[in-house]
Structures are given as C-alpha cells and as structure tokens.
Amino acid sequence: MRCRACGFFETYSEERKTELETQSVFDSCPNCGETNPDKYQQPFKLKSPRAYRTNLSAGSDTKDDSEFLLSRPPIFAEKIGLANIEIVSNASISISNNDVTWRVNTNSDRFFTGKLYNTNNKFPFNSNGFWFNNQWLLNDFATNVPVNNGYSMFVQQNQAGVEEQIALASNKNTEILRIAPTTVPLELDLNMFFSETDLPHIKAQSNGVRSGYYSAAFLLQRILADKLDIDPTEIEIADISMKVLEDETNRRIAEIILTDELPNGSGFVRFLYDNFANILSESINPSNPNSYLGKIHSQTHQEKCDNACYDCLKVFRNMNYHSLLDWRLGLSMLRIMNDSNFVCGADGSFKFIELQNWLAFATELRNAFAQSFGFSHTAEIKGLPIIKFGKNQKHIIMIVHPFWDLRNIREANWLAEIKAEIDEYVVQSGGYISIIDTFNLHRRPGWCYEKLVIR
Numbered sequence: 001m002r003c004r005a006c007g008f009f010e011t012y013s014e015e016r017k018t019e020l021e022t023q024s025v026f027d028s029c030p031n032c033g034e035t036n037p038d039k040y041q042q043p044f045k046l047k048s049p050r051a052y053r054t055n056l057s058a059g060s061d062t063k064d065d066s067e068f069l070l071s072r073p074p075i076f077a078e079k080i081g082l083a084n085i086e087i088v089s090n091a092s093i094s095i096s097n098n099d100v101t102w103r104v105n106t107n108s109d110r111f112f113t114g115k116l117y118n119t120n121n122k123f124p125f126n127s128n129g130f131w132f133n134n135q136w137l138l139n140d141f142a143t144n145v146p147v148n149n150g151y152s153m154f155v156q157q158n159q160a161g162v163e164e165q166i167a168l169a170s171n172k173n174t175e176i177l178r179i180a181p182t183t184v185p186l187e188l189d190l191n192m193f194f195s196e197t198d199l200p201h202i203k204a205q206s207n208g209v210r211s212g213y214y215s216a217a218f219l220l221q222r223i224l225a226d227k228l229d230i231d232p233t234e235i236e237i238a239d240i241s242m243k244v245l246e247d248e249t250n251r252r253i254a255e256i257i258l259t260d261e262l263p264n265g266s267g268f269v270r271f272l273y274d275n276f277a278n279i280l281s282e283s284i285n286p287s288n289p290n291s292y293l294g295k296i297h298s299q300t301h302q303e304k305c306d307n308a309c310y311d312c313l314k315v316f317r318n319m320n321y322h323s324l325l326d327w328r329l330g331l332s333m334l335r336i337m338n339d340s341n342f343v344c345g346a347d348g349s350f351k352f353i354e355l356q357n358w359l360a361f362a363t364e365l366r367n368a369f370a371q372s373f374g375f376s377h378t379a380e381i382k383g384l385p386i387i388k389f390g391k392n393q394k395h396i397i398m399i400v401h402p403f404w405d406l407r408n409i410r411e412a413n414w415l416a417e418i419k420a421e422i423d424e425y426v427v428q429s430g431g432y433i434s435i436i437d438t439f440n441l442h443r444r445p446g447w448c449y450e451k452l453v454i455r
Contacts, residue, residue, distance in 0.1 A: 055145050
C-alpha cells in the first residue's frame with residue numbers, strides 16, 4: 001500500500017490484507033486519511049521474479065516507435081520496528097538495520113497484467129521443441145511466434161492460470177538512516193504534503209519545500225561520497241515520508257531517508273549517523289575550499305549556478321529530480337537542522353550564503369514576470385519586491401521565499417510587518433493579494449500567472 005499524500009508505504013501478506021479489508025482499514029490511508037485515488041493507492045500485489053524470460057526467438061531489432069522509459073522505480077523504506085531517535089543540533093536522526101527497502105515497478109501505475117501459460121519453444125536444433133510449463137507471461141506477449149529461421153513459440157492456456165494485475169518488486173534488508181528537523185520556527189512552513197483544501201499558493205510553495213528536502217538529501221549523499229571517496233550511488237535516497245512535529249502545533253514536516261545500496265549494509269550511512277554533527281557543521285561552514293562543499297560555497301559557483309548544476313547536485317542517475325533540485329534550498333534545509341533559530345530570511349536577515357542574493361534574485365524574477373505579462377507598476381516594501389496591478393493598482397502580487405509561512409503569521413518580524421502593510425493596502429483598495437514563491441516563479445512563470453495571480 002502506498003500513499004503519495006504522505007509518503008506512507010507498507011506491505012502485507014495476503015492473509016493480513018484480507019483481515020484488514022474486513023475492517024475497512026484500506027478505505028483511506030492509515031497514516032494521513034487520504035482518499036483521493038490519484039494520491040492513495042489501495043493495496044496491490046507485489047511479485048519478485050526469480051528470473052525473466054523472453055520468447056526465446058532469434059531476436060529482432062528494436063522498433064523506433066517502441067516505448068522508452070527514462071525513469072527508475074523509486075525506493076520505499078518500510079519501517080519494521082522502532083529505532084532510537086537521537087537529537088543532534090536541531091535534527092532528529094535514527095538508524096536501523098532491521099527495516100526493509102523496496103524498489104517497486106508499477107509500469108507507470110498501469111501495472112502488469114498476465115497469468116500462467118504453457119509454452120512450446122522450437123529451435124533449429126530441435127524441431128519438436130521444449131515445453132515450459134507454468135510460465136507467467138504478460139497478456140500482451142502471450143501470443144504465438146511464427147517460425148522464423150527455425151525459431152517459434154506456441155502458447156497454450158494453463159488450467160491453473162488466473163489473470164492478475166501485479167507490480168514487480170525487489171526488496172532487501174539494509175541500514176536505513178532517517179533525518180528530520182526536531183523543531184521548526186513558527187515563521188516557516190516545511191510541509192511538502194499539501195491538502196486539496198489548501199490555497200493555491202500553499203500548494204505551490206510545497207513544491208519548493210519538496211525541493212529543499214530532496215536537495216538536502218542529495219547534498220548529504222554527495223558530501224558522504226566525497227568524504228569516503230566512494231561513488232554517490234553507494235548511498236540511495238528513498239521516498240521521503242511525512243512526520244508530525246511534537247510541539248503541540250500539529251504541523252507537518254518530512255523525513256529524509258538515506259540507505260546503503262548493498263544488502264545488509266556497507267557502513268556508509270552509519271558513518272553519516274556517527275559523524276552527523278560534524279558533517280552538518282561542515283556543510284554550513286566548509287573548512288576545505290577544495291572539497292566538494294568548499295566548491296559549492298565558492299563565489300564562482302554562487303555566480304554561475306542559480307539552482308543546480310553538474311558541479312553541485314546534478315548527476316545522470318538523479319535525472320528524474322533535475323527540475324526539483326536547488327542547492328540553496330538544500331543548504332537552507334540543512335541550516336534549519338543545525339540551528340533552530342534560523343528563519344530563512346523571514347526576519348529580514350539575508351547574510352547567509354544561500355540567501356545573500358535572494359532579494360536581488362527575487363527582484364530580477366519579479367521584473368521579468370512583470371515585463372512578460374504587462375504589469376507596469378513594480379515596487380518594494382521594506383526591500384521585498386511586489387507588483388501592483390488592476391484598476392487603481394488595487395491588487396498586489398507578493399514575491400516570497402518558498403519556506404515562509406504566509407498562512408499563519410505568528411511572529412512579529414520583518415515579514416509580518418510587510419504582510420500587515422499589504423493587508424492594510426488591499427483592504428483599503430478593495431483588492432486581492434496574490435502570493436508567488438521564487439521556486440515556481442523561476443521555473444514556470446506562465447503557470448504562476450495562470451494559477452496564482454488573483455484577478
């Protein structure tokens with residue numbers, strides 16, 4: 001069972017599944033209550049093949065129009081038992097060698113439909129052929145293959161064959177490290193799992209928060225690989241799951257999950273667990289300018305890399321995440337785990353390396369957006385770029401950082417003063433506030449205009 005709304009993943013035996021179905025446990029996600037079928041997948045059958053087979057023909061050239069998939073199946077980490085949680089700076093970390101990781105191929109959620117068949121395969125050296133019984137074949141490929149250069153295949157129905165829809169899966173026991181912020185300042189919203197009832201700008205900001213978690217995960221992967229002189233693929237990044245902060249605010253955050261690539265573990269994520277305080281501190285203030293972290297912090301890299309490049313986060317193996325990665329958001333996420341008082345610029349302080357040029361960057365994005373969509377009145381409030389538009393400029397577009405919590409202004413600070421001034425303006429003018437974060441504005445301005453600007 002898998003839930004995209006909260007990252008929950010769990011497996012069951014057939015007997016346990018039947019028992020829980022009678023109790024209506026699977027009517028909604030057991031972890032978050034999600035019922036939307038686009039996000040919540042009720043239990044589906046997993047099978048781990050012992051081997052794979054072909055039609056045993058002479059083969060043929062691949063057709064130019066055949067389906068070509070670039071994505072790799074994601075990794076899911078299933079909790080089997082409880083692990084002790086240790087607090088390091090502002091991070092809650094735990095490690096387990098009893099949990100299981102799964103790589104599941106759902107065929108892009110179309111699954112694989114087939115059943116057991118018997119096949120007779122003939123070869124040039126044996127015209128009578130060989131019978132292979134109880135062969136699980138996809139229905140699409142359960143067809144006779146005519147004789148070609150002495151090769152052929154005859155498919156026979158199997159009385160025991162019952163059509164079923166499955167996903168392919170492989171699993172392994174390995175060491176799994178889980179990392180999450182212990183506390184989150186009230187100025188920030190680090191929930192990457194939005195609800196359907198959330199306002200459009202909150203749903204949009206969750207993409208930037210998701211970027212922060214995954215970018216931080218890939219940063220840790222690369223830092224560890226650099227320190228241990230290993231290939232980054234030795235450390236795998238599992239699907240990120242939801243947690244609830246234990247601070248009586250009931251706020252949701254997420255949990256980064258790193259695993260060893262080898263079954264039974266190779267000690268790499270345990271090294272990160274044992275040295276997490278030092279590695280976290282080093283990621284914020286690198287001591288060696290020639291190290292991986294030193295190069296990321298360098299002035300040269302800051303000037304040439306707006307979000308992610310092949311010198312920092314991008315590699316061929318994480319191509320699926322390229323549009324999501326942002327080294328600045330990843331560094332801010334690690335800084336939050338290092339310092340519980342860091343509010344990511346909401347207090348008006350942008351002295352940190354990943355925030356130094358944020359106001360200039362936001363202003364540049366604002367100007368390009370205004371020019372593209374015909375907005376002629378741009379301004380700044382205490383340095384924060386905004387756009388005024390509509391009759392008598394009664395509406396305001398506010399450019400914000402994706403980590404800022406604009407839903408609940410709880411603290412009196414620079415951001416709260418700006419929001420209060422904008423609120424007062426639109427009340428007097430009878431207009432609306434539109435909120436656009438820099439993560440989305442940088443990547444898809446047209447989408448922002450269509451989905452986030454209230455007109």
